Amino acid sequence: MSFGQMNSNSEISAEKLKQFFERFPERIVERGESFIQANEDSPVFLVLEGRVLQYHISDKGDKLSLSSYRAGDLLPLSEVIISQVPAFYAEAIEKSVVRMAPRPEFHQFLEEDKQTLLAVLKQISRDEQDLKVRLSSAMEGGAEGRVLQELIIIQSQLEDGDEKICITEVVLASQTGLARETVNRALKRLSARGVIRRPRRGCIELV
Structure with missing residues (x-):
């Protein structure tokens, strides 16, 4: 579920998150356009509209889908939280609107708002669960x-x-x-x- 689909406490967190990202520029991403590149430092993005796909390019050149994101979702979360460069790509699978915040400001925001931090951890858990389902399906x-x-x-x-x-x-x-x-x-x-x-x-x- 995205932040906009959680309980009342999480809805408060979603509003705080939206207010935080309003301080930063909005970007329109056209269908098929990549906006996160593997092995390049990236800010954290909040999806406002549309749908986004996170994927990996295999050694054979195959495009392997990992997770999809919609309005209210953040990415790339795990890499941002542990201060690593993203290992995957992201592109819009339909025309999308995102906002992007620098990592230091996002880290500080989470440190000061534990309720929103919990909501972020819930999305990370959801992403991990989705990836496990895809992995088991691919193995089968x-x-x-x-x-x-x-x-x-x-x-x-x-x-x-x-x-x-x-x-x-x-x-x-x-x-x-x-x-x-x-x-x-x-x-x-x-x-x-x-x-x-x-x-x-x-x-x-x-x-």
Whole structure:
């Protein structure tokens, strides 16, 4: 869940976080544009609008998806917290708006606001859990399993009561590291097995 989807205390933290980032410049990131490069020092980004993908480039040149972020999420958190250079890349998978804060100011902000620090730690825990799910899915192999696990992760990030996942096959392919045609076939097989429903184009429901 993003900061905007937590309990009332976390909603207060989300507002404090938003106010903190309003001191720093806003940036529009076009679809497909990278704004965090591996092995280069990076500020911390707050996603205001859109959707962002964190990924790794393998030695073979393959693009391996790690985690996705939406409005209210921060990145790259782990590296910023432990003062390391990011080992991964980030790009917008749809037109997005972000704000970026220097690390020293962000560290000081967290030191002075323990409630927001707890909310940040919750997001780090969520990111770790998502990565474990993707890793186990990749180890098991199979396009259907990878697509289904990705849909489960996306649904877990939705607002309470929202059961429909609205996502294009292109975006789903980007997040799973599969070809769009492979995603299309996997969705058809999952639908035929009764695992998902597709009430209209671009929307998916887990059964």
